[in-house]
Amino acid sequence: MELVERSPDQTISQYVDPSTARGFIIMMPDCKGQDGVPLFHDDAVGVIKTLQAGGLPVVGPSVSQPTRYLSEYSAAPQIVSSIVLGVAGNFTYDIIKVIVTLAKLRIQNALHGAGSDDANVQLEIDEIDIRPDGAVSVRGFSYIGPVGGIETSLGALVRGHEEVVRDSQRCN
Amino acid sequence: MIRRGATEFSGLVVRTGVPLPPPAGPDRQILLRKDGLAAMMHAQRQFGSALLAIGINGPSVLNTAPAAYAQDSPPKLFRPPNTQPLKQRWKWARQRLVEVTENQLIDHAELLHAKNQLDLALTSAVAAYNLLEDEPEGFHVHRLAHAIGEVRSGLFHCPVAVKDGVAVQNCPLALLHFRMGFSIGFTATRWCSICHEDLDYCVHLLGKTYSLVAQRIENSCNICGQRSCGHVVGDSYDVHPTGIIRQVDLHEVSLVHRPRDPLARVQEFRQHVDAAQTATCDCWQPCTGFWDLGGDR
Numbered sequence: 325m326e327l328v329e330r331s332p333d334q335t336i337s338q339y340v341d342p343s344t345a346r347g348f349i350i351m352m353p354d355c356k357g358q359d360g361v362p363l364f365h366d367d368a369v370g371v372i373k374t375l376q377a378g379g380l381p382v383v384g385p386s387v388s389q390p391t392r393y394l395s396e397y398s399a400a401p402q403i404v405s406s407i408v409l410g411v412a413g414n415f416t417y418d419i420i421k422v423i424v425t426l427a428k429l430r431i432q433n434a435l436h437g438a439g440s441d442d443a444n445v446q447l448e449i450d451e452i453d454i455r456p457d458g459a460v461s462v463r464g465f466s467y468i469g470p471v472g473g474i475e476t477s478l479g480a481l482v483r484g485h486e487e488v489v490r491d492s493q494r495c496n
Numbered sequence: 497m498i499r500r501g502a503t504e505f506s507g508l509v510v511r512t513g514v515p516l517p518p519p520a521g522p523d524r525q526i527l528l529r530k531d532g533l534a535a536m537m538h539a540q541r542q543f544g545s546a547l548l549a550i551g552i553n554g555p556s557v558l559n560t561a562p563a564a565y566a567q568d569s570p571p572k573l574f575r576p577p578n579t580q581p582l583k584q585r586w587k588w589a590r591q592r593l594v595e596v597t598e599n600q601l602i603d604h605a606e607l608l609h610a611k612n613q614l615d616l617a618l619t620s621a622v623a624a625y626n627l628l629e630d631e632p633e634g635f636h637v638h639r640l641a642h643a644i645g646e647v648r649s650g651l652f653h654c655p656v657a658v659k660d661g662v663a664v665q666n667c668p669l670a671l672l673h674f675r676m677g678f679s680i681g682f683t684a685t686r687w688c689s690i691c692h693e694d695l696d697y698c699v700h701l702l703g704k705t706y707s708l709v710a711q712r713i714e715n716s717c718n719i720c721g722q723r724s725c726g727h728v729v730g731d732s733y734d735v736h737p738t739g740i741i742r743q744v745d746l747h748e749v750s751l752v753h754r755p756r757d758p759l760a761r762v763q764e765f766r767q768h769v770d771a772a773q774t775a776t777c778d779c780w781q782p783c784t785g786f787w788d789l790g791g792d793r
Contacts, residue, residue, distance in 0.1 A: 396680075434520075
């Protein structure tokens with residue numbers, strides 16, 4: 325399991341207006357084709373509409389043509405699903421639960437319905453925040469490990485962030 | 497047998513019109529095991545039918561397991577292969593077959609039936625091995641394939657040949673020992689298997705069950721995607737929506753040790769040779785092991 329801060333190379337502002345998407349999770353394309361067309365891995369098929377039907381705040385990039393999915397037909401990959409997400413606003417525990425639900429659904433898709441907390445997932449999250457002074461800050465996080473470990477790891481991240489905020493308030 | 501130095505090969509990169517197993521997980525194992533055991537039973541039946549037709553009670557060779565399985569088998573099965581007596585035995589068997597055919601003890605039609613059954617049995621056994629490679633039955637089905645191959649090649653010779661200066665190796669038993677298959681990478685759109693609309697925007701949700709009336713669409717069942725199945729047209733079945741692949745754009749084809757489709761394999765090696773050269777296949781001999789692009793395994 326690995327949770328590291330990284331330099332975001334793909335931010336949600338490419339795909340949605342962060343000021344209107346606040347509180348939403350944006351499932352971003354996993355890569356781009358040679359012609360620049362955004363591509364999702366095939367375990368992302370139908371995920372957004374299924375989560376939205378459950379009332380979860382998940383949106384995708386707005387594209388005019390049917391989404392193209394990338395399939396790679398080799399067996400038993402170490403990483404069952406690679407997911408790229410954007411979060412407009414700060415991480416909260418509710419947001420983390422949505423991320424976990426999304427990741428588990430993509431694992432189920434990849435394994436044809438067989439969900440497993442042990443299946444390895446690569447999760448990249450860009451968090452974008454607009455401060456009261458209008459400044460935009462972007463942070464990127466990567467997680468590689470079992471899908472069952474996402475909640476604990478991101479929860480620790482939120483707790484750590486809260487402690488930093490409390491400490492800074494105390495200093496002020 | 498053509499091995500390293502092969503200049504060209506061709507094969508099946510992916511099956512279409514059938515549901516493919518997932519890349520990993522318990523569902524993959526269940527599906528591969530189910531299909532593999534069915535193929536193994538086919539092979540056993542076809543082999544039995546061939547043996548009955550030509551009056552042979554069973555194969556003569558048991559020491560065919562490769563070294564990789566040595567630890568799982570009785571030591572007596574792993575004597576160094578001594579092919580000369582075996583060659584003599586099959587020479588005698590071929591002569592005997594000619595005699596009984598000339599004396600009309602075996603009908604020509606029966607002999608042809610036996611040969612066809614052996615070809616089918618070998619193809620089924622090779623498919624079964626590709627599906628059961630990681631299962632305990634893989635050991636048994638590998639030996640079964642060798643037993644079938646030995647009888648087929650021993651009695652009728654392996655149909656490997658040189659034609660127009662090209663040696664073509666398409667013996668299923670020889671190809672079984674090349675343990676690599678095809679993996680493809682492509683992009684495509686996905687359409688709902690229930691309503692045939694864009695799966696990202698239709699009303700059918702993943703994981704939900706819907707009632708669907710069975711019908712044949714483009715020669716495939718709309719319930720299971722198989723060309724041949726037990727679903728009755730007009731009856732209703734509970735189904736989950738799945739994605740139908742359309743507008744495929746192929747990106748790459750790779751050789752991998754574990755292809756997502758276990759039957760996506762090399763079907764033919766071709767090598768340019770001197771016109772006078774003859775091609776031989778050693779599929780009647782005891783197994784000498786598996787190989788891949790890195791060499792022997």
